[in-house]
Amino acid sequence: MTERLHTGPAGTREASAAAGIETLYEQYANDVLRVCYFYLNDRYLAEEVCQDVFVRLMTSATQLEPGHEKAWLLKVALNRCRDLWRSGWVKRVVLGSPAFELIPAEDTREKRDDEEAMMAAIHGLPTQFREVILLFYYQNFGISEIAGILSLPEGTISSRLSRARAKLKGILEGGDA
Amino acid sequence: MNELENLKEIADRNLGGLQADTRLLHQILHAKTPEQTKKIKWRPILVGVAAAAMLLCAGLIALPHLMRYDGDINVVSHSAGGETNANGFLLTAAVPKGSVKISDASGGTPSYRNLFAAAKNANFPLVKLGNETYRLLTAPDTLSDSLLGEELGTVAEYTSEPAVSSAGIVSNAVEAGQSVYAVKGMKGAAVAAKVNGNLRVFQRVSYSGVAIVGGEGLEDVLLGSAQVVAMELTDVGVINDQSEAQELMDVLLTNAQYESASESANRSQSLLIWLSNGLTVQMNVGSGTLSACGTWSCPEFFSAYSDAVSN
Numbered sequence: 001m002t003e004r005l006h007t008g009p010a011g012t013r014e015a016s017a018a019a020g021i022e023t024l025y026e027q028y029a030n031d032v033l034r035v036c037y038f039y040l041n042d043r044y045l046a047e048e049v050c051q052d053v054f055v056r057l058m059t060s061a062t063q064l065e066p067g068h069e070k071a072w073l074l075k076v077a078l079n080r081c082r083d084l085w086r087s088g089w090v091k092r093v094v095l096g097s098p099a100f101e102l103i104p105a106e107d108t109r110e111k112r113d114d115e116e117a118m119m120a121a122i123h124g125l126p127t128q129f130r131e132v133i134l135l136f137y138y139q140n141f142g143i144s145e146i147a148g149i150l151s152l153p154e155g156t157i158s159s160r161l162s163r164a165r166a167k168l169k170g171i172l173e174g175g176d177a
Numbered sequence: 178m179n180e181l182e183n184l185k186e187i188a189d190r191n192l193g194g195l196q197a198d199t200r201l202l203h204q205i206l207h208a209k210t211p212e213q214t215k216k217i218k219w220r221p222i223l224v225g226v227a228a229a230a231m232l233l234c235a236g237l238i239a240l241p242h243l244m245r246y247d248g249d250i251n252v253v254s255h256s257a258g259g260e261t262n263a264n265g266f267l268l269t270a271a272v273p274k275g276s277v278k279i280s281d282a283s284g285g286t287p288s289y290r291n292l293f294a295a296a297k298n299a300n301f302p303l304v305k306l307g308n309e310t311y312r313l314l315t316a317p318d319t320l321s322d323s324l325l326g327e328e329l330g331t332v333a334e335y336t337s338e339p340a341v342s343s344a345g346i347v348s349n350a351v352e353a354g355q356s357v358y359a360v361k362g363m364k365g366a367a368v369a370a371k372v373n374g375n376l377r378v379f380q381r382v383s384y385s386g387v388a389i390v391g392g393e394g395l396e397d398v399l400l401g402s403a404q405v406v407a408m409e410l411t412d413v414g415v416i417n418d419q420s421e422a423q424e425l426m427d428v429l430l431t432n433a434q435y436e437s438a439s440e441s442a443n444r445s446q447s448l449l450i451w452l453s454n455g456l457t458v459q460m461n462v463g464s465g466t467l468s469a470c471g472t473w474s475c476p477e478f479f480s481a482y483s484d485a486v487s488n
Contacts, residue, residue: 022202029197037195038188044220047201054205086480105193115187118180126484128424137184163420167488168181 021058028070029054032077035134039081041100041123049080074139075149078131085127100124121171129164132157289411289447292316292459293380294350302350304357304370304379305339306330308390311368311379313350316457320369320376324454326359329368340385362454363401365393380458381470388438388471395433398470399460400426404453410462411446414486421485426450428481433473440468 032053036046053076057064064072100120122133135146143161147154180187294302294313302313306329333344335353346357351370358376360367366381381398382388389398405426408416416422444463451457460467466474 025202033197034192034195051205055208086476102191103194104191126488137181138188
């Protein structure tokens with residue numbers, strides 16, 4: 001995905017930390033970036049959030065639990081996305097939301113309207129439903145993991161998933177749900 | 178909907194052009210602190226400039242119409258003893274400054290509606306029980322018997338200056354000797370008492386620098402144990418779906434931060450909250466805050482509300 005950058009003399013603590021960040025970046029940055037974009041529908045903001053998340057990881061004393069790195073990164077990213085989404089509510093209400101824009105890979109020639117409609121519908125869900133759909137169906141987290149990421153009871157996550165599915169169904173079938 | 182199960186594959190295909198590349202990694206690795214990574218954010222600046230230009234244009238268009246209007250603007254409201262005119266309309270003086278908006282009635286968003294009874298002689302109609310103050314609502318005209326709770330006491334003093342009275346229960350709307358009752362399911366949020374012979378509802382509000390008392394939270398002073406069935410936020414929209422309204426209320430109750438006992442002077446919207454017991458309570462909205470019993474900030478609620486309306 002990306003080449004390693006030479007950041008300083010080998011053997012220093014900084015270089016070691018940078019190497020750790022690079023490894024995590026290679027593994028998870030695409031997921032973080034795309035989830036942020038899916039949430040915000042803004043490439044500039046998504047990159048800014050992605051950058052903030054990794055910088056925070058690098059500059060904080062956070063010790064990531066092995067196997068939970070992605071959950072931590074997405075938790076921080078979603079918190080940041082939520083803040084940005086909230087701060088922009090007046091703009092969205094007054095100026096209206098832009099249509100959700102796909103950014104397919106260059107080798108993806110065929111554009112499928114049904115897929116675009118579904119992604120736009122997910123992006124258009126209220127944030128509490130959008131988050132659980134992204135984490136459950138896009139990032140394949142389980143209910144208990146999502147409960148941990150969003151700091152909510154598992155029952156709430158299950159309920160939101162159920163309601164999110166019903167809303168999506170209504171939107172995709174032409175109703176308002 | 179079966180495609181939802183394949184969202185990972187679909188999203189990766191349709192967002193495959195979005196790559197976390199070496200440029201972004203380089204920015205991360207060379208950012209010593211988050212503050213140093215901040216760039217000049219031209220987009221918000223441009224949006225702000227564009228919004229200001231739009232507001233200026235809208236103002237220039239609307240100003241001549243506003244200048245021509247020389248009568249009272251009428252706002253349809255529920256009838257309330259004493260403070261309405263013969264046609265059942267409230268005059269502009271009865272609603273907060275700046276609350277009347279000129280807009281297209283077909284726009285689908287509700288115009289400002291105010292359920293709080295209007296002030297008279299600098300005080301709104303109220304019942305004060307110690308530190309707890311309740312303001313008269315314009316609806317309902319009469320409280321149903323099924324909601325009438327226990328008697329809390331009787332009005333000890335009828336006074337136009339309730340703020341300085343030290344009597345137990347005082348009022349400037351309910352005569353001395355009249356009983357004040359709890360409203361079932363709304364302990365701490367509403368009381369009832371007779372005004373002009375009718376049993377009327379009073380909603381808990383802040384008064385004379387006092388809002389919540391002791392360990393009370395927003396739920397205690399706004400809803401009691403009542404359930405929400407619908408909401409209306411001026412200029413944003415109506416939420417009729419009960420589960421959605423309850424979820425929004427959860428957002429509000431979970432995230433609202435108490436700011437002060439005084440109300441923001443710049444209130445221009447109202448949040449009407451319909452309850453399952455048939456009553457409706459109100460919060461005044463302005464400057465990003467909500468006020469009834471105290472002023473609360475909750476950007477999460479406004480964001481969730483606009484999301485809910487747009488969907």
